[in-house]
Amino acid sequence: xxxxxxxxxxxxxxxxxxxxxxxxxxxxxxxxxxxxxxxxxxxxxxxxxxxxxxxxxxxxxxxxxxxxxxxxxxxxxxxxxxxxxxxxxxxxxxxxxxxxxxxxxxxxxxxxxxxxxxxxxxxxxxxxxxxxxxxxxxxxxxxxxxxxxxxxxxxxxxxxxxxxxxxxxxxxxxxxxxxxxxxxxxxxxxxxxxxxxxxxxxxxxxxxxxxxxxxxxxxxxxxxxxxxxxxxxxxxxxxxxxxxxxxxxxxxxxxxxxxxxxxxxxxxxxxxxxxxxxxxxxxxxxxxxxxxxxxxxxxxxxxxxxxxxxxxxxxxxxxxxxxxxxxxxxxxxxxxxxxxxxxxxxxxxxxxxxxxxxxxxxxxxxxxxxxxxxxxxxxxxxxxxxxxxxxxxxxxxxxxxxxxxxxxxxxxxxxxxxxxxxxxxxxxxxxxxxxxxxxxxxxxxxxxxxxxxxxxxxxxxxxxxxxxxxxxxxxxxxxxxxxxxxxxxxxxxxxxxxxxxxxxxxxxxxxxxxxxxxxxxxxxxxxxxxxxxxxxxxxxxxxxxxxxxxxxxxxxxxxxxxxxxxxxxxx
Amino acid sequence: xxxxxxxxxxxxxxxxxxxxxxxxxxxxxxxxxxxxxxxxxxxxxxxxxxxxxxxxxxxxxxxxxxxxxxxxxxxxxxxxxxxxxxxxxxxxxxxxxxxxxxxxxxxxxxxxxxxxxxxxxxxxxxxxxxxxxxxxxxxxxxxxxxxxxxxxxxxxxxxxxxxxxxxxxxxxxxxxxxxxxxxxxxxxxxxxxxxxxxxxxxxxxxxxxxxxxxxxxxxxxxxxxxxxxxxxxxxxxxxxxxxxxxxxxxxxxxxxxxxxxxxxxxxxxxxxxxxxxxxxx
Numbered sequence: 001x002x003x004x005x006x007x008x009x010x011x012x013x014x015x016x017x018x019x020x021x022x023x024x025x026x027x028x029x030x031x032x033x034x035x036x037x038x039x040x041x042x043x044x045x046x047x048x049x050x051x052x053x054x055x056x057x058x059x060x061x062x063x064x065x066x067x068x069x070x071x072x073x074x075x076x077x078x079x080x081x082x083x084x085x086x087x088x089x090x091x092x093x094x095x096x097x098x099x100x101x102x103x104x105x106x107x108x109x110x111x112x113x114x115x116x117x118x119x120x121x122x123x124x125x126x127x128x129x130x131x132x133x134x135x136x137x138x139x140x141x142x143x144x145x146x147x148x149x150x151x152x153x154x155x156x157x158x159x160x161x162x163x164x165x166x167x168x169x170x171x172x173x174x175x176x177x178x179x180x181x182x183x184x185x186x187x188x189x190x191x192x193x194x195x196x197x198x199x200x201x202x203x204x205x206x207x208x209x210x211x212x213x214x215x216x217x218x219x220x221x222x223x224x225x226x227x228x229x230x231x232x233x234x235x236x237x238x239x240x241x242x243x244x245x246x247x248x249x250x251x252x253x254x255x256x257x258x259x260x261x262x263x264x265x266x267x268x269x270x271x272x273x274x275x276x277x278x279x280x281x282x283x284x285x286x287x288x289x290x291x292x293x294x295x296x297x298x299x300x301x302x303x304x305x306x307x308x309x310x311x312x313x314x315x316x317x318x319x320x321x322x323x324x325x326x327x328x329x330x331x332x333x334x335x336x337x338x339x340x341x342x343x344x345x346x347x348x349x350x351x352x353x354x355x356x357x358x359x360x361x362x363x364x365x366x367x368x369x370x371x372x373x374x375x376x377x378x379x380x381x382x383x384x385x386x387x388x389x390x391x392x393x394x395x396x397x398x399x400x401x402x403x404x405x406x407x408x409x410x411x412x413x414x415x416x417x418x419x420x421x422x423x424x425x426x427x428x429x430x431x432x433x434x435x436x437x438x439x440x441x442x443x444x445x446x447x448x449x450x451x452x453x454x455x456x457x458x459x460x461x462x463x464x465x466x467x468x469x470x471x472x473x474x475x476x477x478x479x480x481x482x483x484x485x486x487x488x489x490x491x492x493x494x495x496x497x498x499x500x501x502x503x504x505x506x507x508x509x510x511x512x513x514x515x516x517x518x519x520x521x522x523x524x525x526x527x528x529x530x531x532x533x534x535x536x537x538x539x540x541x542x543x544x545x546x547x548x549x550x551x552x553x554x555x556x557x558x559x560x561x562x563x564x565x566x567x568x569x570x571x
Numbered sequence: 572x573x574x575x576x577x578x579x580x581x582x583x584x585x586x587x588x589x590x591x592x593x594x595x596x597x598x599x600x601x602x603x604x605x606x607x608x609x610x611x612x613x614x615x616x617x618x619x620x621x622x623x624x625x626x627x628x629x630x631x632x633x634x635x636x637x638x639x640x641x642x643x644x645x646x647x648x649x650x651x652x653x654x655x656x657x658x659x660x661x662x663x664x665x666x667x668x669x670x671x672x673x674x675x676x677x678x679x680x681x682x683x684x685x686x687x688x689x690x691x692x693x694x695x696x697x698x699x700x701x702x703x704x705x706x707x708x709x710x711x712x713x714x715x716x717x718x719x720x721x722x723x724x725x726x727x728x729x730x731x732x733x734x735x736x737x738x739x740x741x742x743x744x745x746x747x748x749x750x751x752x753x754x755x756x757x758x759x760x761x762x763x764x765x766x767x768x769x770x771x772x773x774x775x776x777x778x779x780x781x782x783x784x785x786x787x788x789x790x791x792x793x794x795x796x797x798x799x800x801x802x803x804x805x806x807x808x809x810x811x812x813x814x815x816x817x818x819x820x821x822x823x824x825x826x827x828x829x830x831x832x833x834x835x836x837x838x839x840x841x842x843x844x845x846x847x848x849x850x851x852x
Binding site for chain 2: 393
C-alpha cells in the first residue's frame, strides 16, 4: 500500500477525543461529564475528562482506576455499538468530502488537498467539518492537518485548547522533532530507544536510516520514517457500505430451491454490477438465509478469483440445497436472502490480461462447473498436512476455499476423531477440538474456528515420530474397514497386557466375516499408538500392523479393542 | 548431427541407433490420424502400446492404484491437470510421492448419481481423468464418455474394466521387501506388470518394476529386460523371499541409483550391464 519512497501526503485527521466514552455514555444514557471509564479485558480503554482529573489513565486495571476515582462508572467496551455510533459522523463527513479512511472508531483521515481546494483553504475545510460535527452533537471534535498521516495524528492529539491545528506544508519533521519518542506506539522499540538515550522523535530522525533498518529491521525503519515525517502511509478510503450488500425479501416466502435461486438472480447481477460500478470486485461473501420460521442460516464463501453474478447464485443454491438436489423442497420456506460482500478488492488488481489469464482460468471455470453439478464440497484439492495415520495427513479442501479456513472441514471424516488435536500439539501447541472433520462445520460458516488446528504454517513439515515410514499406501480408506486376522488353527490374535501378540498372525481376510480368508505372506508389528491421552473423549489406544497377503497386496491394519481394521492398502 | 553420429559409429551401433530412432518416430506418429502421445513415465514407455500414453484414449488398470498413479505421474510432471472421480480412497500423499503435482490435482470423491456428468465435465478441462466405475454403467454412457475423451484429447484411466480401453495394465505378481514374519516394515515392492493391448495388438508385454523402491522411486528393475518379446511364462521364478530382496537392496542400491538416469534406455534396449545382478534372475 505504501512505499517508503512516496512523498508524505497532505493529510487531515478528524478526531473525537474519548470517543468510546462519548459513545458509551450516549447509549448508556449517562452524561459524559461524569467520571466514566470504558473497560476492555479488565483494563481502562478510555475515560472521561472527570475521571482523568481523578487520576484515571488509559491502561490502568479496573480496580486501580476505581481506587483513584471512587465515583467512577465503568462500562464494558462494546466495539459494535461504539462503531455504530460513529457511523453517522463518517457518513456526514463522506457527504462533504470523498475518500474518508476510518483510522479507528472516533478518528478518521482524509486527503486534505481536495477539501482544502473546495472550501478555500485547509482551515476553512476544517471549520466546515467541525460545524457539521457540532450539528450532529459532537462538540469537542478536533482537526489536525500535516504532511503524512502520523504527523497529522500527532497534531490533532497534541494537548491544548485549539480545535484546529495545522502544521504548515514541509513543517512536519520540525513539528515532530520535539515530541517524545513514546508516541511511536511500538512498546518494545520505544523502551529500547529510551534506554539508548533517545528521548524525542527528532533524536530518532537524526539516526541514519540505513543503520536503523540494519539494527531494528522493518519495524524500526517504519518508526524512523514516521519520526522523520517521511512516512508514506496514504489515506485509503473506505468503501461506502451500501454497495456491499444485497437484500432480497420474498413475499410470499418461497419453498423451492429453484424458485429462490431464480428470485436471487437479478439481485445478484445488480450486486455484482454495483460493485463493478464502484470499481470493486468481491472475493468473499456471506450469504444469510432467513426462513419463514425465523431460522437463519449463514455461511461465508470464498472465491479463488472474484464472484460473478452466476457464482453468487450458485453459492446461494449450494447453501440451500446442502446435499440434496435442486428439485427438492426446503424444510421451511425462505423469506429473505441477504448477500453481504465480506472482502472486496479493487477491480484493477483482477483485470484479465489482454490475452486472458490462460489455462488456470479455464481450469477454474471447468471445476466450478463440476461444483455446480456435485456441490461445493464435491470438488476437492489436496495437500499434505501433519499426522500419523495416512488419512490424517491428507488435507482436502473444496475447490476455491483457502486451506487455513478449513482445518475442521476436511471431508475425511472417516477415522474417528481426526487428528486435529495431534496437529495442534505439534503446530501451535494448542489442543484443538476440531477433529471429526464435519463438513457441516463449514456449511454453518464456522470454518474459521476450526481453522486454528488446520494447516501448519511454514514450509518445513514438522517431524511426526511414529508415523508410517514410506512407501506410503496408495489406497487410504475413507472409512476404515473391518477385517479379520487369525492365527494358526483359526485362533484370534490379540495383544497381551505387555503389548505382545498372543499368537503369530497366519491368515487374513479383507472382510470381517472371513469369507476371503487367505494366508499371510509376511507381517510386522505391533506398533503401539497412544493418541491424545490428555483428552478423555478423544483418546485412542491401538496397535498398527503391516501385513502382506498371499496375493502380494500389503495392508496397513489397526488392532483396537480386539477388533481388526484396515486403514489403508498398498495395492 | 545425425550424419556425424552415423559416420563415426560402428555398423552395429548404427543399426541400434536407427532402431531407436525408428521407435521414436513411431512413438511420435500416431497409428491413428488424430492421436497425440502424452508424456509418459519412462518406466512405462516400453510397456504401453506405441510406447506412450495417447491423448483421447482410455486405459484400464486392474485393482492397483499404484499403477494408476504411475500412469498419471508422467503427464502430471509435464504440467497437465489430473482429475480423480469416484475414488474416495485415493491416497493423496502416495500420489505426491509418485510425482503427481497436488497443485494440479482435483478430486471428486463422491459424484454419486452424477458420475457421468461430472466425469465428462472434468474431461473438458483436465488432461488426465481417473475414475472407477460406479457399478454397472450402460454401454451408451461408456460410448458418450469415450467420445468426450477423444474429442477433448484427454487421457482416461479407469480403475477396473473399461470396454474400449487402449490397454489394460495389471500387476500379475508382486513381492514386498523389508518385511518378514514379525519383523521389519515395508520398504519397497517389485511388481511384474503386464500390459495387454487392445485385442489383436499382439501379446501382452511384461516388465518387472519397482513400485516403488526403497527410496520411493518408481523405476524398472535393472538387469531384467522387460520388453516381452520373449514373454515370461506364468511359472517364471518369482517371489523371492523377503530376505533375498533385502540383501539385494544392500549391495545393489548405490549402483542402481547411479544408473537411474539411464533407466529409460534400459527398458527398451537389451544393452544392460551384465554385471548388474538381477533379483529374481
